[in-house]
Amino acid sequence: MKNIIKTDETHPLTWRLRKDQQPVWLKEYCNNNGYASIKKTFNHLNSKELTDIIIESGLRGRGGAGFPTGIKWNSFHQNTSKDLTVYLICNADEMEPGTYKDKLLMEQLPHQLIEGMLLGAFAINACIGYIFLRGEYIQSGINLQKAICEAYNAGYLGKNILRSGFSFDIFLHMGAGRYICGEETALINSLEGKRANPRFKPPFPSVAGLWGKPTCINNVETLSNVPSIVHYGVSWYKNLSKGSDSGTKMMGFSGKVKNPGVWEVPFGISAREILEEYACGMKDSFKLKAWQPGGAGTALLTPSHIDTPMDFTNIQKCGSRLGTAVSMAIDNTINIVSLLLNIEKFFSRESCGWCTPCRDGLPWIVNILKDLKNKQGHEGDIETLEDICFNLNPGKTFCAHAPGAISPLLSGIKYFRSEFELGISNKKYIFNHIKGIQSNLLNFKLFKK
Known part of the structure; x- marks a missing residue:
């Protein structure tokens, strides 16, 4: 695996990770520029200016669809009523098979997500936030709840945060374990205690979402990008990428590889580099037969596509989707x-x-x-x-x-x-074909009578 020194200037999502893989709690997080972007925002920006920064940064949703985050936030500035409650929901369900990137961020860097939610809430003028967490992520829930309590005690959540006049509360909600909750309106229904069915659109959640109020849903990794963008600026964030999409992305490989895992890498890196230099290639005696670029719901690609840059545009040109960008290697022994x-x-x-x-x-x-x-x-x-x-x-x-x-x-x-x-049985086909002819003859005889 590549021996890469992670810094805040190259790995905005993961540079704070501890070598012992223990969570980074509030004191350590603050000692490493934690919540600095909140103070900068409260002192120098209004909600529209913050939204414009995210639009200019080119940040796209990291849950799979890749919708521009700033454009989604900008729709909330059309709400002119000051009395209208606005909700921010963090989609932490991560039910895509083979994907585990958000789990790492929530378990080891929970305050980074909280800071991202605070900034998102400020941008859309939300007063209440929910983290909709996959029910099986027990440790993530424990660590997030502890971090939320630390944030409240330190004055980063609650009423009049840092005497800014802005108030925001976060509640943790454990999901019931349904893949369909990855669809944002199904998630909203589940959060309301209803069956997790998608809703008719329009109206979109930005108009009528949770309990009929304007609601924004963003992914864990998406929100975790926001603090660094605000702190270091748009140009810095764009220059992190090697491709057409801005910033870095949590990407990885699972399957019969020597070093399965997930890493923060720049957009535009090739799938081959991730597979060979980070995942250390296929295990001995196994060969790559096919691969899925970002979860079970993405189209299969072949070894001929392995040099494709990992970004939304290039993977789509190959006939698949980037999805979650945590790839699965399918080896030559698999049917x-x-x-x-x-x-x-x-x-x-x-x-x-x-x-x-x-x-x-x-x-x-x-x-x-x-x-x-x-x-x-x-x-x-x-x-x-x-x-x-x-x-x-x-x-x-x-x-x-x-x-x-x-x-x-x-x-x-x-x-x-x-x-x-190879799965087609001619014998069975002939038998069924003869049986079908016999049935048709019988029906014809009955019809003549």
């Missing part, structure tokens, strides 16, 4: 049909069941993949899978759950169709 069956089982189980294409289409995909895995598939099964995927494309389902689910499947068929074809 693609078996892998996709496992992925589609997950997405089928996690469907909220709200719309018919997703509710019925994903289990249908699972059943066909089971047959193909057991070499009991029918002629035409691959074409049927493609037809189902066509009806689960963006715009044909209520939310992005199903389109994300079919991305790895379609790419698997594209690059590894021969493995699907």
Whole structure:
């Protein structure tokens, strides 16, 4: 692995991490420029000026979609009523299989997230914030709650923070364990105690979100970027990147690699460099067969794409999405049909069941993949899978759950169709074909009578 010296000027997200992997609590955090951006903001900026800084920085959402953070915040300045309650929600659900970047930041740098939330709240004039945390992240919850208490005791949360006239409270909410809560309106429903189904849009959460009030939802890593941008400036942040997107990103590799993990690297670094120099390459006797750039819901790529710069634009040009940027290496011992069956089982189980294409289409995909895995598939099964995927494309389902689910499947068929074809049993096809002819003849006889 690369021996890199982390500093505040090169690794804004992780330079404070301790070598013993213990949490950085308030005193140590403040000794390393912690909450300095809050003081700078309160003394020199108003909410619109802070929002403009984030717009100029080019910060994009780090949860997977990559929507410009400043543009999202700017929509809240259209709310002219001073009496209107505004909420800020930190999406800390991190239910994407194979992703664990937010977990590291919450467990070891909880105050960085709190400071980011404070700045976000100031920018959109929010008075209440919620951290919607994945229920299985027990240690993250313990560390965040302790940090929240420290922040209250030090005057960084609560009423009239640092005598600025700005007040903000944070509440920690443990989720019930549903992937669909990654969709922001489903998260809001869950937070309200309802079933986690996505909502109709419009109205968007910025207009009518939590309890009908304007609400902004940002990811853990997104908010954790904000303090450094404010403290060091826009030009510095943009110059951290090697690509078209600004700043750094938590990226990593899992699978049969020698050193699985997650690291803060500049946008534009190639996937090969992360795999070979950070993850130390594939384990002995294993070869890279395919890889997913950012979670189970991203399309498969092949070794021919491994030199692609890791940023939103270039990964999209390859036919996939950057997603969470924590990649999974698929080795040469893995059968693609078996892998996709496992992925589609997950997405089928996690469907909220709200719309018919997703509710019925994903289990249908699972059943066909089971047959193909057991070499009991029918002629035409691959074409049927493609037809189902066509009806689960963006715009044909209520939310992005199903389109994300079919991305790895379609790419698997594209690059590894021969493995699907091996699952087709001609014997079974002939038997069913004869059975179908017999059935049609019987129906014809009955019709004649």
